[in-house]
Amino acid sequence: MGKRLLSLLMASAALSGFAEAKTVIHVMHQGDPGWVATYGDVAKRFEAANPDVDIELIYAPHDAYNEKFSAAVMSRQLPDIMELDAPFLANYVWSGYLQPIKPLIDQDVLDDMTESNIAQGTYPVDKDLYAVGLTDSSVVLYGNRKYLEAIGARIPKGVDDAWTREEFEGYLEKLSKLDGVKWPIDTFRGYGIKTEWITYAYGPVLQSAGCDLIDRSTWKSVGTLDSDACVDAMAMMQTWVKNGWVVPQSSGTNQFFAEGHPAALAMGGHWFYAEAAASMKDDVVVMPLPKFGPKGASPNGTWIWGITTASEHPDIAGKFISFMLKDKQFRDYARDDSAYPGLKSFAADSPLYDAGGPMAVAFEQASKTAVARPPHPAYPIITSAFMGAVDEIFNGGDVKAALTAAAEKIDEDIDENDGYPPFDEQP
Amino acid sequence: MSDLVLSTAQVEVKPARSAIGSLRTVQTACILIVALVIVSPLLMLFVASLKDDRFQILADMGSFRAFWVSDPTLSNFQEVGNFSGQLAFGRYLVNSLIILASTVGFGLIVNSMAGFVLAWGSLRGRALILSLVIALYVIPQESIIMPLVIMVSRAGMTDTFAVQIVPWVASPLYIFLFYQFFAQLPKELFEAAQIDGASVFRIYRSIFLPLSLPALATVSILMGIEAWNQYLWPILVTQTDYARPIAVAIATFFGQDSIYWDRAMAASVLMMIPILVLYLAFQRWFVSSFVGSAVKG
Numbered sequence: 001m002g003k004r005l006l007s008l009l010m011a012s013a014a015l016s017g018f019a020e021a022k023t024v025i026h027v028m029h030q031g032d033p034g035w036v037a038t039y040g041d042v043a044k045r046f047e048a049a050n051p052d053v054d055i056e057l058i059y060a061p062h063d064a065y066n067e068k069f070s071a072a073v074m075s076r077q078l079p080d081i082m083e084l085d086a087p088f089l090a091n092y093v094w095s096g097y098l099q100p101i102k103p104l105i106d107q108d109v110l111d112d113m114t115e116s117n118i119a120q121g122t123y124p125v126d127k128d129l130y131a132v133g134l135t136d137s138s139v140v141l142y143g144n145r146k147y148l149e150a151i152g153a154r155i156p157k158g159v160d161d162a163w164t165r166e167e168f169e170g171y172l173e174k175l176s177k178l179d180g181v182k183w184p185i186d187t188f189r190g191y192g193i194k195t196e197w198i199t200y201a202y203g204p205v206l207q208s209a210g211c212d213l214i215d216r217s218t219w220k221s222v223g224t225l226d227s228d229a230c231v232d233a234m235a236m237m238q239t240w241v242k243n244g245w246v247v248p249q250s251s252g253t254n255q256f257f258a259e260g261h262p263a264a265l266a267m268g269g270h271w272f273y274a275e276a277a278a279s280m281k282d283d284v285v286v287m288p289l290p291k292f293g294p295k296g297a298s299p300n301g302t303w304i305w306g307i308t309t310a311s312e313h314p315d316i317a318g319k320f321i322s323f324m325l326k327d328k329q330f331r332d333y334a335r336d337d338s339a340y341p342g343l344k345s346f347a348a349d350s351p352l353y354d355a356g357g358p359m360a361v362a363f364e365q366a367s368k369t370a371v372a373r374p375p376h377p378a379y380p381i382i383t384s385a386f387m388g389a390v391d392e393i394f395n396g397g398d399v400k401a402a403l404t405a406a407a408e409k410i411d412e413d414i415d416e417n418d419g420y421p422p423f424d425e426q427p
Numbered sequence: 428m429s430d431l432v433l434s435t436a437q438v439e440v441k442p443a444r445s446a447i448g449s450l451r452t453v454q455t456a457c458i459l460i461v462a463l464v465i466v467s468p469l470l471m472l473f474v475a476s477l478k479d480d481r482f483q484i485l486a487d488m489g490s491f492r493a494f495w496v497s498d499p500t501l502s503n504f505q506e507v508g509n510f511s512g513q514l515a516f517g518r519y520l521v522n523s524l525i526i527l528a529s530t531v532g533f534g535l536i537v538n539s540m541a542g543f544v545l546a547w548g549s550l551r552g553r554a555l556i557l558s559l560v561i562a563l564y565v566i567p568q569e570s571i572i573m574p575l576v577i578m579v580s581r582a583g584m585t586d587t588f589a590v591q592i593v594p595w596v597a598s599p600l601y602i603f604l605f606y607q608f609f610a611q612l613p614k615e616l617f618e619a620a621q622i623d624g625a626s627v628f629r630i631y632r633s634i635f636l637p638l639s640l641p642a643l644a645t646v647s648i649l650m651g652i653e654a655w656n657q658y659l660w661p662i663l664v665t666q667t668d669y670a671r672p673i674a675v676a677i678a679t680f681f682g683q684d685s686i687y688w689d690r691a692m693a694a695s696v697l698m699m700i701p702i703l704v705l706y707l708a709f710q711r712w713f714v715s716s717f718v719g720s721a722v723k724g
Contacts (some may be wrong), residue, residue, distance in 0.1 A: 026666070032682030033690070058666045061678035064659060071663040074573055075580030195683065252485045253686065259483065275685070279482065303683070 021052075023313050025320055026079035028058040028072070030065050030303065038333045042324050049323070053316055063194055066380075073097065078310035080317040084131060085196060086120035086301035087373035087383070093123040093130050094377035094420060098306045100128045104318025109325050109343070116366045117342035120301045124375045125422055133304030134325050134334055136342040138270050138362045138370065139201050140298075142256060143285040147264040150178055156287050158361060159368045163290040165236070172245050175264040182262035183255060184245040187237075188269075190253035193391050199373060199383040200299045201267060202237070202390060204289060207297035207371045209233035213382055214374050214410060219423060221410035225386070226403040233292060234390070235399045242396075257284075270362050274338035277358065288361050289369070296369040302340070340366075377420040381413040469699075470494055476503055476692035484688040503693030515668065516676055516694055523655060523672040524701060526591050530654040531647050533596045538646060539639065541597065542605025543631045547617055557606065564599040576663050586666045595654060601646045608642035609635055644712030651705045655698075673698050 029039055036059060043055035058079055060068035065085075072078050084092060092098045101121070102110060113121075113132065121131035141163075148155060151174040156162050163171070175184035191197035203213055211229035214221040224230070240246050247255045247263050256266035257279040266272065267289070276284045289298050305324075307317045324330055331346055340362065341347035347354075353363040374382055389406035393399050414420060475484045477499040487493045507516040544550065545557050575594060584590040612635060620630045636643075658674045665671045677698065680691035706713070 030683065031679075032685060033679050033687060035682070036679060056667065059668075059679070060662060061675065061681065062683045063678070063681065064662045067659060068662050071573065071576045075576050075585065077580060077585065077666075252488060254482060254485055257482070258485060259487075271685070275482070 022054045023052060023316055024054045024056055025081065025311075025313060025317055026056045026058055027081040027083075027320070028060060028068070028079040029083040030060055030062045031083075034333065034337065038330060039324075042327050042330050045327065045329075046320055046323050050316075050319070053320075055320060076310070078308045080308060080311035080313060081321060082306055082308055083303050084306055086131070086133075086304055087196070087199075087375070087379050089121065089131055089304075089306070090123060090375045091377045091379055092306070094125075094423075097308055097310075098130045099309045099311070099314060100130060101132060101307055101318065101321075102129045104307060104314050104321075105132055106318075106322035106326075109322050112343045112345050114342055114344060114347065114366070116300050116370055117304075119372055120342075121304055121306075122375075131304040131306035132321065132325065133302060133342045134331065134346055135302055135339040136300055136366065137302040137340050138298050138300060138365050139204070139267060139289060140270065140359070140362045140365070141287040141289055142266040142268050142272065142276060143287055144256070144261055144264050144280070145283045145285050147175060147178060147181060147261075148285060151175060155285055156361075159288045159296060159364045162288040162296050165290060165292045168290040168292075169236075169240075172240065172243075172265075176243065176245055178264070180261070181264045183247045183251075184263070185240070185265040185267065186247040186255045186263040187240075187267045188253055189247065189249040189394065190251065192249065193387040196383060198387045198390050200301075201269070203373060203386070204297035204299050204369075204371060205237065205292055206230050206233050208289070208291055208295060209236075209293035210295075212374075213386055214376070214378075216374060219376060219378075219414060219419070221382070221385075221407035221414075222404070223407075225389075225407040225410070226400060229293065230403055231400050234393050234403060236292070237390075238393050238396075238399060241394050246394075270340045270359060271338055273352070273359055273362075274336070284358075286358055286361050288365055296365075297371050298365040298369045299373070300366060300370040301372055302342075304342075376423060378410060378414050378417070382410050385409040467494070472692055472695055472699075475688060476696045477501070479503065479689060481687055481689040484692070485686075503689045504697070507690050507694040507697065516673065516697070518668065519671060519673040519676040520697060520701075522588075522668075522670055523674070523698070525588055526657075526670075526672055527651055527654045527701065527705075529588065529592045530595055531650050533592065534598065534601060534650045535643055535646060537597050538601035539605045539636060539643070540631065541602040542607075543609050543635055544627075545602070545606045546609035547630075547635075548627065557603075560599045560602050560606075562599075564603070572660065572663070579664055585664050586669060588670045590664045591657065591661055591670065591672070594660075595657075598650070601650060604646055605639070605642055608639055612638060641712045644709035647709050648706055648713050652702060655702050 027039070027043070029035075031039065036057075039057055043057055046055055047053060069082070078097065084098075089098070109132065110129075114136065116136050117133060118129065120136060121129050121133070123130050143153075143155070148171075151171060153171050153174075154163070154167065172184040175181050188197060188201070199213070206212060206225075206229075209229050209232065211227045211233065212224055215224045254275075255263040256268070256272075257276045261280070266276075268276075273284070273286065288296065290296075305321050307314050307321070311317050325343065331349065334346070335350050335352075338352055338359070339346075339350075340359075341350050341353055347363070351357050352359045354360060357363075373379065376382065385406035389402040392402040418424065471488075471493045474494055474496050475487075477496045478484050478487075479500045479502050484493075509515055509517055541560075545553055545560070550556075579585060579590050579594065584593070616634060617630060620634055625633070655672075656674060657672065658678070661670075661672050661675050662678075665675075668676075673694065677691055677694045680687040680694070
């Protein structure tokens, strides 16, 4: 009897041992409640299809994501898979946290990626792919049809006939005098300076005006960020603020379709469309970003998925990412959230972005005017220095002094890191 | 003549009383205005939690409509009050309560013991230790947070309740508060107990601790608020919802693209209730401790 009991205990211990022998894949991510629930559901479906794998989701709030990542690095608890903001990719790869992802992802997914998606996941030094995503992103100019018609504004049909700087500023002035318009434009200052918004959305204003955050061949910021073209572009934006044309930061992140529609235009992300259209129906006009100088420019890049060098099961991690990007319910949720396609098959399934679709202009920008944020390991400093300068400028500071200080800060960081080799040898 | 004098005196008193009355009215009005300003964010929070349209909440901010809800609903509370699913706020709330109760419970014991020993103990170099404890208080938490993360992860404590409790149980501020309170109690108490043969621990437990209700209340409230509002630390040292507090869960509503004001407000109201209960439970002693310290000067 005693032996039988012992055998039973041993058998149950062995079984529980088998039960615990599952491979655990840790996935660090951010996102709002809808996305958190969606990732959870995808994980459950993957576990059902792969009973020997447990997906453990690690949520980090958006505004504390970098701190969580730093803590994970320092405590040697990097997850297998991490969601990352595309412009930070170069820094992560340079620091040795990400591994090339191409051998780990299903070939049909790789073949399905748009050029812009490939660009946002590629490390410029070895030209290898380190992250993939279902989506990409862009910023467009939203307009209230009634207000635009009231001032007789020309409504562009596509990227090629975007408003010029003169047209745009002329319309802002006219809108500022129009009944019902409290602010001519919402540039979403309400997102604050702790998110990527300022660099992401306002950087293209500089690039359109003929300058940049940093010279992309010499990787020097002094002489570029504080050049005359950049000073002029930021002085232009400062004037909009001084004139009271821009929705102030204290008024939150939506005055375009808020009750009474106090803002006539909105320089908003593609994600803004779903909510704006639900509220304003046909009154929403989607236009390309204006040309502030010799060329048009728009941002790209979003949160994408990479596999860390700490992963002991990169093959399974890659299998999960491939599964997620192909998962129908996952795609359905993304499409309903007006997600910007980063896979061709997803684009084909997104009538919003198709030719003739209400957001077709946004998709057109990806191929014609999209400029990635500087793919350099110093990007965290580049973005924080620029955001600080913009904040100072919008609060009435001296434009030239603020941009020079930011440029010097960026160059100092690069110097302190010996040019982030091998970036110092990049052409 | 005397009538005239009396009459004059009456005339002089009347304006003085009237002036005092006016002053009181102005004072009352000022107090009411200040009270209204202080209470208005809380009122706005509560009203917003009863609205079911997050965009309307945003639109109402900045106007008096922020303080009025025409069609109140509890749907936000229903959504955030669940105990299962991906966003089990009920569970996060329970986690926070466990962390709060444990931190305050252990904190009262550890800090009061340390304060007592520093005030009445016989160990050498008490003054030096006290100086060191006070010096520790000026070190900002941010400067030690990453080394602390490494320590707890190497100790295998991540993703537990313990990692959110143990590092914050002992605090230089609360040790000092207890020290100050115990040091003010009469020496005769300690000596009489000693003559009666009581051990140091017995003197602490049976005599000094029961007398320190105001200090216990003050530390409970301050420590409770601190434990309840912890945000960055739990993010850094927890991975799953197993032991995560509600402050982290609320952050989910503040996404990259949009902010879910309706549910964030409801969750904030729920988050506020336990700490208000704690304050109301201890506020009598809390207030008396401040009054006492002010009187003692």
